[in-house]
Amino acid sequence: MMDFFFYVAASVAISSTVLFVIAPNAVHALLNLILSFLAIAVIFLLLGAPFAAALEVIIYAGAVMVLFVFVIMMLQVGPKSVEQERRWIGIRIWWVPVGLAMLLLAEVGTLIATGAVTAESGPRRVGPEEVGLVLLSRYLLAVELASLLLLPGILGAYYLGRRRREDP
Amino acid sequence: MLDWFWIIPALPLAGFLVLTLGPSLSRATVSGMTLATSTLAAMLSASIAVALLQQGFHPVGYSRSLWTWIDLDGFTTRIALYIDALSMTMVLIITGVGLLVQLYATEYMSEDDEYQRFFAYMNLFVGSMLVLVLADNLLLLFLGWEGVGLCSYLLIGFWYRDLLNGRAARKAFIVNRIGDAAMLVGLCLLFTELGTLEIQAILRNATLQWTIGDPLVVTATVLLLGGAIGKSAQVPLHVWLPDAMAGPTPVSALIHSATMVTAGVYLIARTHTLFALAPVTQTAIVVIGTTTMLFAASSALVQRDIKRVFAYSTISQLGYMFIALGVGATGAAIFHLFTHACFKALLFLLAGALMFSLHHEKDLMNMGGLRRDLPLLFWAAVIGAASLSGLPFITAGFFSKDQILLQAWISPNGGRWLLTAGLIGSVLTALYSFRVVFLAFFGEKHREVSKSPGWRMTLPMGILAVLSLGIGWLGWSPRAEEPSWFIRLMDTAMPVHQPDPITEAQAGMVAVLASSAALLGVAGAYLMYMQRPASLEAVVKTEAVQAIRQFLFRGWAFNWLYRLTIQKPFRLFAQAAKHDLVERAYDRLLVRPFLSTAGSAKGDIVDQAYERLLMRPFQWVADINQDDVLDRLYRGLTRLVEQAAVTARRLQTGQVRWYATVLAAGAVGLAGLAVLA
């Protein structure tokens, strides 16, 4: 039963990502992306990581994507840009990227196939308490460093995003 | 009383917060508030100094932990302050000179539009500097270190509307960062090796863990020295200080002569135990100090801008302090730091007062004959210059420099050559300082005085002049065998390892030599800049002397050297990567010379002869041989080069997608390696 859910979620995630990659309309692409993230959240849940699943929904599908929505709104993506996007994504442009990606996928697949992944125990549920304990003890320095990363992120976004006087 | 010493740095920092975050205040409020906090801080530090003296400075000093800053598994740092004789001296200098300079600045900056911003920065500077000298651990010290660096940047570029000031500020910031990066690595090394950043614990553990000359301690001290030479403007990281004079003059007086630039000296004195374990580093310090001292003194001799004279003079005097540190005489170094803070602040305030009175005139050649119009400034200049050159017995500079020369001579690290170098520096110092006095105050008058400085400017100069004469006696001892009061005080904080015996004869001889060097310099200055005998003028006019002069004027051409060795290659590389090297090389080496010769030699007789005799037959041969194998070979070669150029140019296109593709190809390659392995 769990396997069934997993394969459904995985196929939803992959197909919606494919749709995202080829969509000419930014808003449609975004909706597909959110769908893909939600499907991945389901996979997280099935892998016994409910905390990560919740964060995936709240932060990725929620906060980050809302930022994209705002920017798309600010840039006024209309029918004209969809038309332009169609012109940009002709057939010819896909050969190199698809080739490279397939090559990479094949390599990763070989590695997984030959690797010694023969676990017997089922995916143990690793709850938020456990994650929190490890996060704030063994990885405390990394948490501090993450805070150091976020502060310049805020400042940088503020500085770059503000409208300057000389701008049109 | 002692429990309250943490308030000293808190006062200026609070002033900074109010001035920055608070509303826009009137000039009177700003200056009133700044002076109130500075006076309070100075009075508090004076009374704490008295309390500490009564208590007799127990050897470990006095520390107080305020709160925990970072608390991680295996890494804990507290905000803790530590006070002993060394940091007390620094605190007295900072709060004392700080108060005087701020009083001076209330008048000097009174016309400026951004009065509040100026005093906000000044307060932040004083606060950070106090944190630096009072810090109990090296991380907090580094915080103060970067804080004063930031303030220095902000204040050099205070008049940012002029592009040159901004450039000078950037230069100071970047050059300092080079040293600071080394220092940060040094701190990491000390932490990983000794497991703590608390200064006293480091000094204790180092003596237990390391023997003399251990490679690790040498590396650590060299890295710390890197930070110190950046901040204290020693060769080769001194290039920022002369340009830093772009800032307002009170800033030059407080930051770029009396306090911040001495932070490097303080750092080495603070960690002197480490340096004592690394004789190699100590020798390096002596060499750096001597080179800097002589180079800067000779450069100061020919500068026209009065502030640049004093800037080079500061670099040179810091060189003296480094010599003292290198020979292990930390007490003498701090004593010279102390007297130097007084007389150099006096001289900078004097330079500011001259500029104030003469419509921002900085060029010494345009001054002259000011003795009658500005008698107070004249006496300030004489006292300052006398103390800087170390005229015997009446000035403070004499006592501190005498100490350094004596130690340089008797120390195993120094010797006769070091004493000689120090004496030469002494002559040069007297020469350039009295050159300023003679050029500015004697001779013909070039400019009229527009306004005289008021009491808020003259009072600080008066106090500093008294100090420049008076405090020398603190470092004087009636008998050569026993150290003076000040040195003994310093020894409570920095115990001397092997006190070298000094005989009466040695001390007397150095005193005589130092006095005569100073007097010789003054006499030389009188001869060269007052009397100006014709024979001397003739020598000066010769080309060789002028060339040396130009070389000295540009500070031994260090800027030029850096531009040539660092900036130019970097730019060339960037250019080459942009346009592709092969193409350009062909263009330069083959096409252009050919085109230019062809262009210049067109149509003369030789040309015609050549055409008849060589070109036509050749052309004829070429015509019948067109498109043969050789021809094709060459054409193929050019096409190959062209193709290579086009391909190489693709690497640097500015196209994000192209970069991403290359990145992905690299990932595929790496993963492929993993698969095959």
Place this chain on the structure above:
Amino acid sequence: MSGPLVVHAVMVAGILFALGLTGLLARRNLLFMLMSVEVMLNAAGLGFIAAGARWGAPDGQVMFLFILTLAAAEVPVALALVLQVHRRFHTLDADAVTLMEG
């Protein structure tokens, strides 16, 4: 039974990563390129979670948290840059946004 599940989760992560890479390389619109980067980051996160599940250890989730933080720090800055680019060049074409002469 979980053996294949974890392996397949890693496979899904690989496929998503490859799709994201395709999108990054193929799309010319900066906005799409950014979203593709998000897909790739997310795929890496899935890989970590799957690896964590394989050992029943919380470290995988911790790593996912760091990836999340990275994305949260990166997206606003990158989007602000996109806005700046749009203001300055009046286009989001990644190929057109270059001042180099190469």
